[in-house]
Structures are given as C-alpha cells and as structure tokens.
Amino acid sequence: MTEVTLTDVIKRYGQHQAVHGINLDIQDGEFVVLVGPSGCGKSTTLRMIAGLEDISGGEVKIGGRVVNDLPPRERNISMVFQNYALYPHMTVRENLGFSLKIAKRPEAEIESAVTEAAQILGLDELLERKPAALSGGQRQRVAMGRAIVRQPDVFLFDEPLSNLDAKLRTQMRVEIKKLHQKVGNTVIYVTHDQVEAMTLADRIVLMRDGHIVQTGTPLDLFNAPVDTFVATFIGSPPMNLVDGIVTETGALRLGDHITLPMPSEARGAVSPGQEISFGFRADNLMPDGHSVEESGQMAPLELEVALTEPLGTETLLFAEFAGREVQAKMLNPRPVQPGERLPFHLMLDKCHVFDRKSGKALRG
Ligand code: ADP
Numbered sequence: 001m002t003e004v005t006l007t008d009v010i011k012r013y014g015q016h017q018a019v020h021g022i023n024l025d026i027q028d029g030e031f032v033v034l035v036g037p038s039g040c041g042k043s044t045t046l047r048m049i050a051g052l053e054d055i056s057g058g059e060v061k062i063g064g065r066v067v068n069d070l071p072p073r074e075r076n077i078s079m080v081f082q083n084y085a086l087y088p089h090m091t092v093r094e095n096l097g098f099s100l101k102i103a104k105r106p107e108a109e110i111e112s113a114v115t116e117a118a119q120i121l122g123l124d125e126l127l128e129r130k131p132a133a134l135s136g137g138q139r140q141r142v143a144m145g146r147a148i149v150r151q152p153d154v155f156l157f158d159e160p161l162s163n164l165d166a167k168l169r170t171q172m173r174v175e176i177k178k179l180h181q182k183v184g185n186t187v188i189y190v191t192h193d194q195v196e197a198m199t200l201a202d203r204i205v206l207m208r209d210g211h212i213v214q215t216g217t218p219l220d221l222f223n224a225p226v227d228t229f230v231a232t233f234i235g236s237p238p239m240n241l242v243d244g245i246v247t248e249t250g251a252l253r254l255g256d257h258i259t260l261p262m263p264s265e266a267r268g269a270v271s272p273g274q275e276i277s278f279g280f281r282a283d284n285l286m287p288d289g290h291s292v293e294e295s296g297q298m299a300p301l302e303l304e305v306a307l308t309e310p311l312g313t314e315t316l317l318f319a320e321f322a323g324r325e326v327q328a329k330m331l332n333p334r335p336v337q338p339g340e341r342l343p344f345h346l347m348l349d350k351c352h353v354f355d356r357k358s359g360k361a362l363r364g
Contacts, residue, residue, distance in 0.1 A: 019048070020210040036207035042207050049062070050156050078150050083163070089130070157189040194234050214230050241324070244322070249272075250270065252276070280346060282327040284351060287343065298346065
C-alpha cells in the first residue's frame with residue numbers, strides 16, 4: 001500500500017506562492033514524472049513529499065498515512081539527487097551499506113541488502129572500489145543502490161541525470177526503467193527534460209507556474225495536448241503553430257492564401273470568425289512519396305524547402321507555410337537543395353486547433 005496522494009497542496013515562500021493547490025493520486029507501483037520548465041514548482045512539490053520542505057497548505061499522504069508533520073526518515077522514502085555525493089573514502093560496498101549501518105541493522109541483513117542491490121544494478125564486480133575509480137554512470141548507479149538498500153516504499157528522483165553527458169543520460173534512462181521493472185516500487189521523478197519524461201513515465205504530470213496543466217500517459221499528452229503550452233513542450237521538434245481564422249463556412253483560413261477543411265476533432269468546437277492557432281507535428285507534414293502509408297483526410301500543399309537537417313533515417317525539412325517557418329519530416333530521405341519546391345501532404349486528421357487567445361485546444 002504505497003499510494004501517494006496530494007490534496008490541495010500549497011507552498012508559499014513568504015509572499016511568493018510556488019505551488020498553487022496541487023491534487024494528484026499516484027498509484028502503488030506507478031512511475032510518475034513531474035516535468036515542466038525551470039521554476040514551475042516540480043522540485044518544491046517533490047521536496048514536500050520527501051519532507052525536506054514544509055507544506056504551507058493541503059495534505060500529503062503516503063500509503064494512506066498523512067505525513068505532513070513527519071520527518072523525512074519516518075516517511076519510508078528514498079531520494080536520489082542530481083548531486084549524488086558518495087563518500088570518497090568508502091568502497092562501493094561501504095557506501096551502499098552506510099545508511100543501514102547508521103540505522104544499526106544487523107551485519108547479515110546489511111550484507112544481503114548490499115548484495116541484492118549490487119546484483120540489481122550490476123555493481124557486483126565493483127564492490128571493493130572507491131568512487132574515484134568509477135565512471136560517472138557507475139557512480140550514479142551506486143547512488144541508486146544506496147536508495148534501494150533501504151527498501152523504501154517510494155523512490156523520489158530529483159533530476160538524477162542532469163550532470164551526465166547526453167550518451168550516458170540515455171543509458172541511465174534505460175537502467176532506471178529496468179530498475180523500476182525489477183523492483184516495482186512507486187517512483188516520483190522530477191525532470192525538466194520532456195524526452196526523459198516521455199521515455200520513463202507511466203504517467204506524466206506537466207506543470208507550469210505552480211499549477212498542473214495536464215496529467216496523462218506520454219501518448220495522451222503527445223496526441224491530445226490540452227493547450228498550446230503542452231503542444232509545444234511535449235514532443236521534438238515542438239508542434240508547429242500557425243495563426244488562422246475560422247471562415248463563415250467553418251473552414252480554416254491560414255495566412256492570406258491557404259484554406260483547409262476543419263480537422264475532424266475541432267468540428268463543432270469552433271465558430272465563424274474565431275481566431276485560432278493551427279497545430280501539427282513535423283510527422284504530419286511529409287513530402288509525397290516520403291511518408292509511411294497513411295489513411296484519412298489529406299491536404300495537398302506545395303512548399304519551398306529553406307533548410308534541411310538530415311538525421312539518418314529521417315530528415316527534418318524547414319519550410320515557410322502561411323507566413324510561418326514550420327518543420328516537416330521526410331522518411332527514407334534523399335538530398336534536398338535549399339530552394340527546392342516539393343509536393344507535400346498534410347494529415348488533417350492528426351492536426352489540432354487551439355483558441356488563439358486562451359491557447360486551449362478546441363475539440364468537439
Ligand atoms: P523547478 O523545480 O520546477 O525548477 P522549484 O520548485 O525549484 O522549480 O521552484 C519553484 C519556485 O519557487 C521558483 O519560482 C523558485 O524561485 C521558488 N523557490 C524555490 N525554492 C525557494 C526558496 N527556498 N525560497 C524562495 N523561493 C524559492
């Protein structure tokens with residue numbers, strides 16, 4: 001029973017309110033990622049769950065028990081930070097067992113917890129080494145091992161991979177995911193990196209300015225963003241957004257020249273004359289003959305390619321569309337010269353319409 005429940009949780013620093021009444025139900029064994037731009041309140045939220053920050057209002061429950069006034073050590077959580085200071089004079093084995101030793105656990109119990117954590121994390125061969133003789137990734141694994149040996153109900157991760165280089169970050173992401181599959185504990189993980197959130201989370205909680213903007217599976221947020229903030233934060237490259245207006249007949253007018261049928265999801269949610277932002281991903285605008293087989297409503301367009309970014313299996317194409325620079329994607333790429341005009345098709349059924357003022361998605 002290790003659900004974590006936040007009810008109307010508030011954090012104030014003097015006059016400044018950093019977290020504005022957050023409600024969140026995290027299930028036993030769930031991997032939840034709090035993500036959002038710097039300063040949105042995700043670390044503060046995590047630290048209130050950990051007991052490292054006072055809660056200014058509302059309630060935090062872990063395993064059904066209100067923990068607002070419990071010190072961190074009584075919450076049965078383990079936290080892994082960005083700065084995972086290992087004790088330099090201790091071996092990996094001693095680092096792993098240290099918290100249990102301090103808690104005066106019997107030698108045999110410490111030995112077995114350390115052995116198990118070392119096996120789970122592939123540290124068996126390194127137990128007698130000192131941290132100075134480990135790579136960055138190995139050190140991060142020891143930091144995770146220290147969290148595991150305490151057999152916490154909940155793991156809390158605060159940007160644990162931020163100090164690692166890009167390649168190592170990708171490797172450690174996979175290791176963290178495997179660790180969760182093996183151990184199965186509840187995990188709450190904070191990052192500003194949407195790729196980390198997409199790849200790790202069972203459920204993403206996207207925050208902005210101390211509020212939750214959207215909660216859902218990675219694909220929920222990717223496929224059905226509630227507003228333009230989510231649409232441009234989740235997914236790489238960010239969703240293309242083009243200004244437009246709804247015509248008298250309920251079609252879309254984009255820029256001065258382009259008229260398109262209304263995407264199916266927005267029909268019934270728009271009114272004539274409404275100012276909108278039209279959103280589509282690079283994957284939904286592809287040159288003819290360079291996409292996967294697609295069904296559904298297509299809009300043919302001819303666009304001039306200004307710039308290309310070859311990525312190997314695909315190439316990103318930058319082109320002007322209704323007065324904006326947009327990105328399109330070419331699968332099975334061939335070289336494209338700047339200035340080349342190509343026939344494209346836009347997958348209308350995958351496109352989104354947002355109210356331009358509020359940024360909210362318009363869905364019928
Ligand atoms: P994030 O983790 O999303 O980058 P934080 O939770 O660290 O954001 O911070 C949220 C807001 O609270 C920010 O505006 C930050 O400046 C403010 N804040 C964080 N810690 C303190 C503090 N100890 N004192 C005052 N303001 C703080």
